[in-house]
Amino acid sequence: MSRVLSGRTGTPHRPNADMDVYIFSLFNEDEKGRLSVDAAFLNDNGKPGPSDDIENNYGLFYPNMQKVYEFVGFGGGGGASWCVANAAVGDARLQAALDNACGNGADCGAIQPGAPCFQPDTKLAHATYAVNSYYQRSGQDKAACDFNGAAYVVYDEPDGRGGVPFNSKKKKSSVGESWLQAALEYACGHGADCGAIQPGAACFEPDTKVAHASYAFNSYYQRNQRGSGTCDFNGAASIVYQQPKIGNCVLPSGA
Incomplete structure (x- = not known):
C-alpha cells in the first residue's frame, strides 16, 4: 500500500x-x-x-476486526499526499479556488504580503498553498482536493515553485511560454496526437499554452510506452501519478 x-x-x-x-x-x-x-x-x-x-x-x-498482519494503512506511513493547484485552468479559476479554500477553513496567513510563503507571488503558488491547507485540514479526503478541477492530489512533495512535485511528469508551469511552445511543437511534430487541442476540438479549452503542452507531452509520453526520457522536453515536463483533468478533458493514460 x-x-x-x-x-x-x-x-x-x-x-x-x-x-x-x-x-x-x-x-x-x-x-x-x-x-x-x-x-x-x-x-x-x-x-x-x-x-x-x-x-x-x-x-x-479477522472477522473480529483485528488486523491479520501489521500494515501502515491506506493513507499514512509512506503514503503522504498533497493537494496542488492545476496551472492549466487559468488565473480566474485559480483565484476562485484560492478564495474558496481561504473562506472555508484553510490557513492562508502564510501567503499574505510579508509572510513566509508569500513568495513566489503568483496565483498558482498561493492557490496551491491554500488548497493544500484545506485538503490537509480535511483529513486528506480526496474529495477535498478538486475545486471544480482546479486542483489534484500528488504523492511527491511539491517543490515550492507553485505546486510542481518532485519526480512527477506533466508540464512545468515555471519554464515560460516560449519554452513550452518549443516543446509543444516538438511533441506534435514527433508523433504526439495533437488533433484534440486544435480549435473546436474536444481538448482545445482551456486555450492556454500550459494546457495544450500538457496534452501534447502526455500523448508523446504514452505513445512511447512511457519510456525513460520521453517526458522531459529539456525540463519542461515531469511525471504525475494522478490522472490530470484539464478543463473537461482528462489526459489519457494510454496511447
Missing part, C-alpha cells in the same frame, strides 16, 4: 509503468470453507478442493 500511494508502482524493467492495485478482501471470510459441495471447488474425487481452506484467509482483518 505504501508503494502504491508513493506513486512508484513500476517494475525494474518498466520503472515508470502505472499499476492498478485492488484489495481482494477487507475481511477474512471465515464461513467460506463451509460452502456446500455443490458450490465448492471439487477435486478429482468429487470432494471440496483446497481452495475452500485458502480463500477464507485473503483479508486484511
Whole structure:
C-alpha cells in the first residue's frame, strides 16, 4: 500500500509503468470453507478442493476486526499526499479556488504580503498553498482536493515553485511560454496526437499554452510506452501519478 500511494508502482524493467492495485478482501471470510459441495471447488474425487481452506484467509482483518498482519494503512506511513493547484485552468479559476479554500477553513496567513510563503507571488503558488491547507485540514479526503478541477492530489512533495512535485511528469508551469511552445511543437511534430487541442476540438479549452503542452507531452509520453526520457522536453515536463483533468478533458493514460 505504501508503494502504491508513493506513486512508484513500476517494475525494474518498466520503472515508470502505472499499476492498478485492488484489495481482494477487507475481511477474512471465515464461513467460506463451509460452502456446500455443490458450490465448492471439487477435486478429482468429487470432494471440496483446497481452495475452500485458502480463500477464507485473503483479508486484511479477522472477522473480529483485528488486523491479520501489521500494515501502515491506506493513507499514512509512506503514503503522504498533497493537494496542488492545476496551472492549466487559468488565473480566474485559480483565484476562485484560492478564495474558496481561504473562506472555508484553510490557513492562508502564510501567503499574505510579508509572510513566509508569500513568495513566489503568483496565483498558482498561493492557490496551491491554500488548497493544500484545506485538503490537509480535511483529513486528506480526496474529495477535498478538486475545486471544480482546479486542483489534484500528488504523492511527491511539491517543490515550492507553485505546486510542481518532485519526480512527477506533466508540464512545468515555471519554464515560460516560449519554452513550452518549443516543446509543444516538438511533441506534435514527433508523433504526439495533437488533433484534440486544435480549435473546436474536444481538448482545445482551456486555450492556454500550459494546457495544450500538457496534452501534447502526455500523448508523446504514452505513445512511447512511457519510456525513460520521453517526458522531459529539456525540463519542461515531469511525471504525475494522478490522472490530470484539464478543463473537461482528462489526459489519457494510454496511447
